[in-house]
Amino acid sequence: GNSVTQMEGPVTLSEEAFLTINCTYTATGYPSLFWYVQYPGEGLQLLLKATKADDKGSNKGFEATYRKETTSFHLEKGSVQVSDSAVYFCALSDQYTGNQFYFGTGTSLTVIP
C-alpha cells in the first residue's frame, strides 16, 4: 500500500540556519510527490511538487528532489526565516488512486530570531 513517513518534530532552528526535513515513501506505482505547508490557523498550501524520478521541485527557496532509488523526497532550505515557521507535510498520489493523497504526520518548524 501507499504511505509517507516524515521525521518527527518539532524542529527549532535559528534564523539563517540550514533546514532538512526527511520524507520517505512507499508506493505501489509511480507516484507524484508533494510538500505542503500549513501556517497557524490556515489550511494546507502547496509548497512544491515533483511528478517523476529525479525531478526537483522548488519554491520560495525550498527544494526537494524525487529520489526513486531511496524512495525519498527530503525538503531543504539553505537559510530559514522566522516567517518559515509552520507545519510541513509530505504527501504522495499515484496513478492508481489519482485523487487520493497520502499525507505524512507533519513536521512542526519554529524559527527563532
Added chain:
Amino acid sequence: ETGVTQTPRHLVMGMTNKKSLKCEQHLGHNAMYWYKQSAKKPLELMFVYNFKEQTENNSVPSRFSPECPNSSHLFLHLHTLQPEDSALYLCASSQGQRKDNEQFFGPGTRLTVL
C-alpha cells in the same frame, strides 16, 4: 472570493446536536474532498466526490454524512458525534484525477464535541 472557503471556522456542539459544515470552491474544479486532521496523526481522507458522485468513503462512521449538490459545494452533516470526533475538518478540491494535480485546501473548521 477565491480559492476554497469553509464555514463555520469554529464549531462547538454537544453529542446530541445536528450541525453541518459547508465548503465552497471557486476554482472550477470537479473533485472535492473532506479530510480530518487530528494532532499527531496523518490527515485522514474521509470522502471524495468527482463530478458530484461519491467515489470514496474510507470507512467513515455513519454519524458523518456528506452531500455534494454540485461541483462547487460540499457539505458534511454531523449528528450524534463523539468527543473523539473533535478535530480540524479540511475541505479540498482538485481538477480531474491525474496524479500530479495538486489539491487546494480551505482553512478548515475547528470542531469541538462536548
